[in-house]
Amino acid sequence: MSARGHLVTGERVVVAVSGGLDSMVLLHLLRFGPGLPRLELVAAHFDHRMRPDSGDDARWVEGLARAWEVPVEVGGAETPLISEAAAREARYAFLEAVRARSGARWILTAHHADDQAETVLFRIARGTGLAGLRGIPSRRGVILRPLLSFWREELEAYVSAEGLTPRVDHTNEERRFARNVLRHDVLPQLEASVAPGVRKALVRLARLAAHEERAWRGLVPGLAEAAILERSADQIVLARSVLVGYPSAVGARVLRVLVRRLGSGLDEAGTRAAVEFTRSGMSGRSHSLPGGLMLSREFDRLVLARAVARGSDELLEIGTAGSGEGWFEVDGRRVAARWSLEALAPEWLSEHEAFASALIVFPLRFRSWRPGDRIRLPYGSKKLKKVLSEARIPVSGRGQVPVLVDGAERVLWLPGVARASGTEPVPGEDIFHIGIRNEGRA
Secondary structure, eight states, X not given: OTTTTTOOTTOEEEEEXXXXXXXXXXXXXXXXXXXXXXXXXXXXXXXXXXXXXXXXXXXXXXXXXXXXXOOEEEEEOSSOXXXXXXXXXXXXXXXXXXXXXXXXXXXEOOOOHHHHHHHHHHHHHTTOOTTGGGOSOSEETTEEOTTTTSOHHHHHHHHHHHTOOOOOOGGGGOTTSHHHHIIIIIHHHHHHHTOTTHHHHHHHHHHHHHHHHHHHHHHHHHHHHHHEEEEOSSEEEXXXXXXXHSOHHHHHHHHHHHHHHTTOOOOXXXXXXXXXXXXXXXXXXXXXXXXXXXXXXXXTEEEEEEOOOOOOOBOEEEOSSSOEEEEEEETTEEEEEEEESSOOOGGGOSSEEEEEGGGSOSSEEEEEOOTTOEEEETTEEEEHHHHHHHTTOOHHHHTTSEEEEOTTOOEEEETTTEEOTTOOOOTTSOEEEEEEEEEEEO
16 A cells, blocks of 8 residues: 555554445455554544435444454534535544544545546646645645555455445435536546546646645745845745746745745735735835735835734923933834933934924924824925835834924924934024934833
């Protein structure tokens, strides 16, 4: 069996047993097959309650397990399940619970090559991408599918040779299920009228797609690393020129990998929109992604980050032109301030300004910048948004730039960026000195 490399003699495994031909062959091979590792088996049967006599299957599996001296656990849906997707989800949840409860390492299912062909065709009909063309993997997490390389006719020959009598599930004939339509109508018609070897061709397609995907998975992490400038637990900063230099299909894969690193995912439409934003989004703009993520352009950088609540603001008001000190917060950044009509001590001179006291209106206040804020410069009034952009302050950092305004709500000073004209010290008049010092995150 194809899972032989994973299975070790003596280890415990859970075997999914419906009672049908496929799972009966799997359990019989594991219990009696020559040349295979001797395993500690736990049979598991889940009743989907999709037909009135489904309880008979559970009792039959229990009897079979006793006869073959295999422990068995039986579970079932509380109410009848009406869709293949719901049945699959409930079944695998049950199998995982049995695995955890029994201390088993693996869950083994009896999917075979015909199942693989049907799965690939089903996904093609739904417009899958390359990853979907891989079909059913032989291993997914703790799930192994040892019979995936065998065709149903081979399993039927085994049943005949061993004299086994599996249960027959008549819902496998009902056309209300998509897979039954593919199995009984579409595939036979394709083989009769289009391509005699269509099942084998579909399995081959799955194998080729799996090889291609493995190659991509080996390449994409390196391409992602080449584009990364900075990273933390909550954000990844990318060189836009590197990312947009990749072909669109490559950039799409890189973005999907990076989004997964931050705990989310992108579907086809989401990927297409994200790639388009990396190529044409303007600096200062952002694009929302699933999972509370945001993709933003900041000049020649792209920032992929978890959307976080803005940090706190704590205003500082300076009531008069006297001396004093205090602190304030902008977007969670704590800043100390000192002011006086005398020159400040040297430790406050790294970020300071001086104003003509008579030309400013008290009280003064430190606060965050607001949309619509403007500052008067020697050549005229300009929006702070434009000033910050010209100073190449990224959007994500603008909330931490303090703004000093006077009692008339005129912007006087953006520390490290700009100061208002028309408020310069006047010889012989009082000069108001003010300095700030960053104290880190609050």
